[in-house]
Amino acid sequence: MRCVYAEDIEASLCNALQAASHTHPPDFVQALKAAHACETQPAARQALLQLLVNSKLSARARRPVCQDTGVVHVYARLGMDLRIRHAGAGPTPSLQAIADRAVARAYTEPANPLRASMISDPLGLRRNTGDNTPAVLHVELAEGDGLSLTVAAKGGGGDAKARYAMLRPSDSVADWVVSQLPGMGAGWCPPGVLGLGVGGTPEQAMMLAKRALFSPIDMPALRRRGPADATERLRLQVYERVNALGIGAQGLGGDTTVLDVKVLAAPSHAALLPVALLPNCAATRYVSFDMPADGPASFPAPDPALWHGIPDALPPEAGGTPVNLDTLDGREVAGWRAGQTLRLSGKLLTGRDAAHQRLAALLERGEPLPVDLRGRTLYYVGPVDPVAGEAVGPAGPTTSARMDKFLPRLLAETGLLATIGKAERSEQAVAAIARHGAAYLSAVGGAAYLVSRAITAARVVAFADLGMEAIYEFEVRDMPVTVAIDARGGVAHKVFRLHDGAR
Incomplete structure (x- = not known):
């Protein structure tokens, strides 16, 4: 009987999470490069370039591609003839305990600490667990003595856009998927991959949709050879129809909204057609591997040639109007127009959900x-x-929409001049911005390390107990943004605005 040490599994999962935090899968980088090469819309092309530069710099620095380093999912295919042993004294820990230890190690690694986003007591105090545990573990028992693992770090922006429907067998799955995309907005940071789960039971469909995301991008090859079955026909239909919507990178309008569409199907009741939809964002993070015969798995860095042709910084021609935040006033803001690119320098404040709740109180x-x-x-x-x-x-x-219910009062009572976030805002927020002559600026979701390089100083100025949700003052130099909503209410995003309360 083959044996694997629990300590080696833990170390392998930890190594995989660290690698996935800073290095995109090679197929994803190649797909982004291809999308950038053929993009015809300036705002989308600029966003794609930022994602590519961020990917290169993050891999080189071994720092996260995105600040939301995700909820950890571990998918284990465990052979029935494999025995897991503990090298130390005491009983062998469960797979859940092994996964949790790996997550705690990976997320508190001093050389590359990752942001802890998991909270306990979701209906009560909502306290952060501090080390991003627990992991979400799925185990499949299989024949043989192998152990295959997929580790994924799934950000909140992608899971927040999950969709499910119980269709009739005669309904078009493609029609339903395409109908969902505009209402999903840009909070999932397109371009990315769509995962579809079709059939099974409701919970199976959602699981299939998520697992479908963890396979290499092969849409270019499928388009060249054509579909061989109904699943491949669905993939092609959804890919072509979604990209024809013109949502584009970051929802700013463009030629590529999805890089691929993946489908997994399961048998279902004859009267039912469960369908689930889940996107993978521009911070795609997953690693699949088999446990080696001896010792933990390691994950060498890809060949640097993967990023050949990608600059080390945004080139001067990327441009943008320079803005001094320290002297910014309403007259200058009134001159901005939706779709305009800016380069921000000076001091800005930060704040998200928890800080906004305290300010409102x-x-x-x-x-x-x-x-x-x-x-x-x-x-x-x-x-x-x-x-x-x-x-x-x-x-x-x-995602800015979470702050929309606070925005009208902040603009009316505090003199706040502009906000920066990602994705579209609600009708209520758009109206408030126009009413007060303010502006909303969009930064590129999934380009977090690139943004951090524009931050030259940072200090906590309020609510220090909130950790990463405290209010900071950042000093920035040439931080790239796009005017998403101008002082007249002009909107740059090419997705449906959110109706009040529908977020």
């Missing part, structure tokens, strides 16, 4: 705020902790 009680927002710009971000030499760790934008 203070305003409700008529108490002073701990920071003066008048004339300031507020960035929706929860950064990764820095390592030596960094002002702050990877610090990409979070």
Whole structure:
């Protein structure tokens, strides 16, 4: 009987999570390069370039491609003839315990700390677990003595856009999928891959959709040879029809919204057609491997030639209007137009969900705020902790719509001038921005390490107990953004605005 040590499994999972945090799968980089080469829309082309530069720099620095380093999913295919042993004293830990130990090690690694996003007691105190545990573990028992593992770090932006429907057998799956994309908005940071689960039971369909994402991109080859069966026909139909919507990179309009469409199917009841949809974002992170015969698995870095032709920084021709945040006023903001690119320098504040709740409570009680927002710009971000030499760790934008219910009051009562985040805003937020002559700027989701290189200084100025959700003051130099909503209410995003409360 083959034996594998629990300690080797733990080390392998830890190594895989560290590698996935900073290095994209090679097929994903190649697909991004191809999308950038054929993109015809300037805003989307600029976003794709930022994603590629970020991918190159993150892999080189071994720092996360995105600040949301995800919920860890571990898929184990365990042979019935394999025995897992413990090298130390005491009983052999469960696979769940092994996975949790690996997550804790990977997310607290001093050389590359990852952001802990998992909270316990979701209906109560919602306390962060501190080390991103527990892992989400799925185990399949199989013949033989092998152990195959897939480790994925799934960010909140992708899972938040999950869709499920119970269709009739005569309904078109492609029609349903295409109908979902505009309402999903850009919070999943396109371009990415769509996973579809078809058939089975409701919970099986959702599992199939997620597992479908963990296979190499091969859409170019499929398009060249043509479909061989109904599954491949569905993949092609959805790919072509979704890209024809023109949503594009980051939802700013463009030729490529999805890089591939993956489908897994299972037998189902004759009267039912369960369908689930899950996207993989521009921070695609997964590793699949077989446990070696001896010792832990290792994950060597890809050949640097993978990023050949990608610059080490945004080139001067990427351009953008320079903006001094320290002297910014309403008159300058009024001159911006939706779709315009800017390069921000100076001081800005940060704040996301928890900080906004506290600010709102203070305003409700008529108490002073701990920071003066008048004339300031507020960035929706929860950064990764820095390592030596960094002002702050990877610090990409979070989904702005979560802050929409707070925005009208902040604009009306604090003199806040502009906000920065990712994806579209609700009708309520758009109206408030126009009413107060403010602006909303979009940074590229999935380009967090690139953004962090524009941050030259960072300090906590309020709510330090909130950790990554504290209010920071960043000093930035040439931070690239796009005007997503201008002071007149003009909107750059090519996706449906969210209706109030529908987020």
